[in-house]
Amino acid sequence: MWHTYLISAFKTNPLATRGVCILPTAVVSFLPWQTSLNQKTDKVRLEMEHKDKSMIIDGRALRFTEGETILEVARRNHIDIPTLCHLKGATPTGACRVCVVEVEGARTLMTSCTVPATAGMVVHSESPEVIRSRRMTIELMLTSGRHDDCLVCPSSGDCRLQDLAFRYKVKGATFTPSGVKYPMEAANPFILRDFSKCILCGRCVQACNEVQVNEAIDFGYRGAEAKIVTKGDRALKDSDCVFCGECVQACPVAALVPKNARLVPRMSETRAVKTTCSYCGVGCQMNLHVKNNRVWHVTGCEEVAPNHGSLCVKGRYGFDFIASEHRLTTPLIKENGAFREASWDEALDLTARRFKEIAGAHADAVGVLTSARVTNEENYIAQKFARTVLKTNNIDHCARL
Amino acid sequence: MTNPISDIEKADVILVTGSNTTETHPVISSAIKRAAKFGGKGLIVIDPREITLKQYATLKMAPRPGGDIAWINGMIHVILKEGLQAKEYILDRTEGFDAMAEAVAPFTPEYVEKITGIPGNTLVEAARLYAGAEKGSILYCMGITQHINGTNAVKSLANLAMVCGNLGIEGGGVNPLRGQNNVQGACDMGGLPDVYPGYRKVHDESHAQTMEKAWGVTGLSRTPGITATDMVDAAIDGTLKALYVIGENPLVSEADLNHTEKGFHNLEFLVVQDIFMTETAQAANVVLPALCFAEKEGTFTNTERRVQRVRKAVDGPEGVPADWEIVCDLARRMGVPMEFKSAEAIFTELAAVTPAFSGLSYKRIEKEGIPWPCPTADHPGTPRLHVGSFAKGKGTFFPIEWTPPAEVTDAEYPLALTTGRVLYHYHTGTMTRKSKGLNERSPECFVEMAGSDAKNLGLSDGTLATVTSRRGNIKARVKVSRRMHKGTVFIPFHFAEAAANRLTNAKLDPDSKIPEFKVCAVRIGSAPEARG
Ligand code: SF4
Ligand code: SF4
Ligand code: SF4
Ligand code: FES
Numbered sequence: 042m043w044h045t046y047l048i049s050a051f052k053t054n055p056l057a058t059r060g061v062c063i064l065p066t067a068v069v070s071f072l073p074w075q076t077s078l079n080q081k082t083d084k085v086r087l088e089m090e091h092k093d094k095s096m097i098i099d100g101r102a103l104r105f106t107e108g109e110t111i112l113e114v115a116r117r118n119h120i121d122i123p124t125l126c127h128l129k130g131a132t133p134t135g136a137c138r139v140c141v142v143e144v145e146g147a148r149t150l151m152t153s154c155t156v157p158a159t160a161g162m163v164v165h166s167e168s169p170e171v172i173r174s175r176r177m178t179i180e181l182m183l184t185s186g187r188h189d190d191c192l193v194c195p196s197s198g199d200c201r202l203q204d205l206a207f208r209y210k211v212k213g214a215t216f217t218p219s220g221v222k223y224p225m226e227a228a229n230p231f232i233l234r235d236f237s238k239c240i241l242c243g244r245c246v247q248a249c250n251e252v253q254v255n256e257a258i259d260f261g262y263r264g265a266e267a268k269i270v271t272k273g274d275r276a277l278k279d280s281d282c283v284f285c286g287e288c289v290q291a292c293p294v295a296a297l298v299p300k301n302a303r304l305v306p307r308m309s310e311t312r313a314v315k316t317t318c319s320y321c322g323v324g325c326q327m328n329l330h331v332k333n334n335r336v337w338h339v340t341g342c343e344e345v346a347p348n349h350g351s352l353c354v355k356g357r358y359g360f361d362f363i364a365s366e367h368r369l370t371t372p373l374i375k376e377n378g379a380f381r382e383a384s385w386d387e388a389l390d391l392t393a394r395r396f397k398e399i400a401g402a403h404a405d406a407v408g409v410l411t412s413a414r415v416t417n418e419e420n421y422i423a424q425k426f427a428r429t430v431l432k433t434n435n436i437d438h439c440a441r442l
Numbered sequence: 443m444t445n446p447i448s449d450i451e452k453a454d455v456i457l458v459t460g461s462n463t464t465e466t467h468p469v470i471s472s473a474i475k476r477a478a479k480f481g482g483k484g485l486i487v488i489d490p491r492e493i494t495l496k497q498y499a500t501l502k503m504a505p506r507p508g509g510d511i512a513w514i515n516g517m518i519h520v521i522l523k524e525g526l527q528a529k530e531y532i533l534d535r536t537e538g539f540d541a542m543a544e545a546v547a548p549f550t551p552e553y554v555e556k557i558t559g560i561p562g563n564t565l566v567e568a569a570r571l572y573a574g575a576e577k578g579s580i581l582y583c584m585g586i587t588q589h590i591n592g593t594n595a596v597k598s599l600a601n602l603a604m605v606c607g608n609l610g611i612e613g614g615g616v617n618p619l620r621g622q623n624n625v626q627g628a629c630d631m632g633g634l635p636d637v638y639p640g641y642r643k644v645h646d647e648s649h650a651q652t653m654e655k656a657w658g659v660t661g662l663s664r665t666p667g668i669t670a671t672d673m674v675d676a677a678i679d680g681t682l683k684a685l686y687v688i689g690e691n692p693l694v695s696e697a698d699l700n701h702t703e704k705g706f707h708n709l710e711f712l713v714v715q716d717i718f719m720t721e722t723a724q725a726a727n728v729v730l731p732a733l734c735f736a737e738k739e740g741t742f743t744n745t746e747r748r749v750q751r752v753r754k755a756v757d758g759p760e761g762v763p764a765d766w767e768i769v770c771d772l773a774r775r776m777g778v779p780m781e782f783k784s785a786e787a788i789f790t791e792l793a794a795v796t797p798a799f800s801g802l803s804y805k806r807i808e809k810e811g812i813p814w815p816c817p818t819a820d821h822p823g824t825p826r827l828h829v830g831s832f833a834k835g836k837g838t839f840f841p842i843e844w845t846p847p848a849e850v851t852d853a854e855y856p857l858a859l860t861t862g863r864v865l866y867h868y869h870t871g872t873m874t875r876k877s878k879g880l881n882e883r884s885p886e887c888f889v890e891m892a893g894s895d896a897k898n899l900g901l902s903d904g905t906l907a908t909v910t911s912r913r914g915n916i917k918a919r920v921k922v923s924r925r926m927h928k929g930t931v932f933i934p935f936h937f938a939e940a941a942a943n944r945l946t947n948a949k950l951d952p953d954s955k956i957p958e959f960k961v962c963a964v965r966i967g968s969a970p971e972a973r974g
Binding site: 230231251252253254283284285300314315316317318319320321322323324325326329331334335336345346347348351352353354355358359360361362363365367368369370371372373374375380383385388389390391392393395396397399400403404405406407408409410411412413414415416417418419420421422423424425426427428429430432433434435436437438439 | 446447448464466467468469470472475476479480498619620621622623624625626627628629630631632633634635636638639644653657659661662663665666667668669670673676681682683684685686687688689690691692695696710711713716717718719723726727728729730731732734735736737738740741742743744745746748749750751752753754755756757759760761762764765766768769770771772773775776777778780782785788789791792809810811865866867868869872873874876877878879880882883
C-alpha cells in the first residue's frame, strides 16, 4: 500500500515534489578570493588574513568551528537570517530556500542552513539579490493553498509565513492561488490537519522522523499533488501516529494545529508560563499558555534540558484535568457514611483533634502517605509534619519507582 | 539515574530492560531511537513483550517474567568466559569481584535458556555486543524492580555495568527511569520511613541530633517507620489507626487491592488530600481539596536528579491552599507551629538541611534545572555520579542468586500476568482519565495476549474476559496482539473499575519493599457481556 501511494524518492529534495522550483538547488563551488562587493569587506578580509576558521558575514569577521553552517555562525552573532524549513536537531534539507544568502564567488544564492562555513568565505545575508529571491519564495508559498484568511487563522500572530510576508512586504497577489486540493482532517482528538495551509516545508516530517522517531508521516504523491501523508495516506488516528504533537509545534503555519485551535484563544493571545510536566519522571520543561486564568495550549521549551522542545501526548494534550468540573473545591466530612461539605476551619480542626488524640494515645499509630506527584517543598513539609508533629517516622509514598 | 538523559546518545551501546520506554517515558525513548537509527549505536532490548522499542533493536530478547537475574548473570558469565571484562577498571575501582564471579559461574547460556527461554546463542551475542562497546548505558524501569527479587536484579545490573567498566563514565551508567514525575524528589526529601531528607538514617544518633538541631525540636523518633505496604497490614491488625494521604491513590495503585481495602476500611480516621474524589478519597473520613501543579510554585526532581521549577500559571479553585499550606495549618492547630511564607522559603530551608541541595536556590534553577548533588552555590551540579571514584570509595560487586517469582504458574492459574502503563494514561488515571482525548485513544482496560493463548481459551479480540488470580478477579476486553509471547498476558493498571491490582501479588521484595507487580499467575475465561 505504502509504496503504491507514495513516491519512492522520499529522501530527495521535497521541493522537487512540489513542482515549485525557484532556483537551481545544485551545490555550486565558489572561489573565496573573488572580487568583493565593497571596500569595507576588503579591509576586514585583510585583517583576518592567515587567521583560518574565520569568515565574513555582512562585513563582520566571524570565527567559526569546523562543521558549522553559515546560518549557525550568523545566529551565534545575532545576524538574523530568516529560516523556515530548518529544524534544529534534524538534517538540514534546504527545502524552502528562505535562508538563501549571497556567497561571493558562488554562481547562485546558497541556502545558509545547509552550506558549511569555510575559511575566508564572504557572505551577504540581506543583499538586493537575496531579498528578491526571498520575496519570490514567500510569494509562491502564499499562493499555495489558501493564505488569504489570516484574520481568522488560528496561527495568526504565531506564523512564520506571516512574519516573513511582513518582513519582506509580500502580499501574495502575484500568482493565481493553487486552490485547496485536500480536505481538512479532524478525525482524531488532538490534531487538525489543514492541508490548504501546508507549504510543504517538511518540518513536520523531520520532527516526526528525526526528532521523535515515530515515523508516522512523510512526503507523498508527486509534483503539484504533493502532500504530507501517513503510511497508505490514512487518517492520523489509524496510522502510527502517537500524537506527541512534535509536528504541530514544528509547523510554521496553521497546517498542523491543535484540534480545537479555532475555538480557543490563539497562541499569540496567551501568556506563556514555563513549568515542569506533572506526568512522568522525564520532567519535560513546558510552557503553559494562559489566558483568562485558563490553560489553552501546552508547548515544549525548546532551549533547555531535558527535552529540548519535545513532549509526549500526555504532557502536550493531557491538561484538561486542570479546569475539570470534577475538581474538589471544598472540604468534605463523612457523616453516617455520606459526605457533607464543610468549612476549612471545621475540617482542619476535626483532623487536628483526631490526629492529636490518636497520636497522643498510641505511639506510631498515625501514618502519612506523601506523594510522588506533589512538589519537593510539599514532600519536605509532609515528612517534617510526620516527624516533628506526629512524632513518627511512619511516612512513605506509594509507588517506589 | 547515574547519568543524564543527554548521555543516552553518547553511549556506543544501549541496553534497555523492563521498560516499555516508548509508552512510559516517550521523550527518553526518542533519544534511544535516535541513537539506534541515526547514531549507529547498538541497542539491546530485553522485555517479555514485543514492545515498540524492539523494532529499533540490534538485538532483542524476551525472557519469561521473573527471569531477569538469570539472563543478567548469564551475560556476565559469558563476558568473563570470553575475557571481555574491563580488567583494569575491576582492579582499580571495584571490590568483591571474585565472589560475584563465583555466583555467575553456573549461569551458562544453556542454564539461562532453561530458566528464561532466551536462546543461548542470543545471550552470547548480547554479552559480546554490550561488552564490546567502549561506553555502554543501561536503562531500566519497573519491569526490573517490581519483583520479589527486584533489589537483587538492580544489583546484578550494576555488576554487569561494572564488569565492563561502564559506571562513572560519560555515556555509561545504570539508569533507573523513574515512573512518576516526582518520585525522585519524594525520596530525596525524606518521604520514606527510614531516612531524613538527603537519605540520612533516622536511627543514626548523629543524624537524628543534626535534624533536631536544624528543626529546633527534641525527641525525634529513632525508630524507622513502616512502609506504605506495611501500613496496610498494620491497619488490619489495628496498630495503625489513622492515616493522612496526600495526593496518592493507593486504593488503585497498591498491589493486592482487596487486602489494601480491608486495611483502609479498618482505620479509625483517614484523611485524603487530593485534587479529585479518588477511590481512596471515597474511603476517607475527611477529604481536603488541593491545588494541581499548574496552580502552585515549587520544584520537581526528574529521573536524572535535575531539580526543576514548577510555576503557578492559573489560580486554583477559590479558597484552596497549596498542600504545604494545609499541612502547616494542621501543624499550627495541633500546637506545633510550622510557618513558611512561600514555597521558596521552604526550599531555602530544605536546601539548608539537605547537603546534596545546599548549593541550590530558585534563582539558580530559574533558566534550567540543576542535577544534585550540588553542595555549594558555585557548584555546577552533578550530571554523572561515580566519576573517578565511587561515592563510597570502591564499587562493590554483589554475588546475586536467581530465585523464582513468588508465584509461578500452575495447572489452575496457567498464565503469567504482568502489569504496566499505556501511553495515553498515567498511574491511577486520576488526571488522564479526565481528558476526553486521552480517553478516546484509550477508553478502557484490556488484557493483551498472544493469538495462540486466545485461541486455546476460545476468546477472540474484543470479547470480554474474566481474569482471575488467587486474590481477586476483574473483567477486561481481550486484545490479541503480536506483542505478547505465549503464556504471558498484560493488563494496564490505570483503570479503577477493572483494577489490575485486584489480581497482583503483594509479596514484597525484602529490601526495597516493592511488591511483585510484574508477575503473578492468573487464569482467564470468557465473561458474560454486561447487559444494558
Ligand atoms: S503527532 Fe508525533 S507521531 Fe504523530 S505525526 Fe506528529 S510528530 Fe508524528
Ligand atoms: S504541515 Fe506544516 S510543517 Fe508540515 S510540511 Fe506542511 S507547513 Fe511544513
Ligand atoms: S511530556 Fe511526556 S515524556 Fe515529558 S515528562 Fe510529560 S509525560 Fe513524561
Ligand atoms: S531554512 Fe534553509 S532552506 Fe529552508
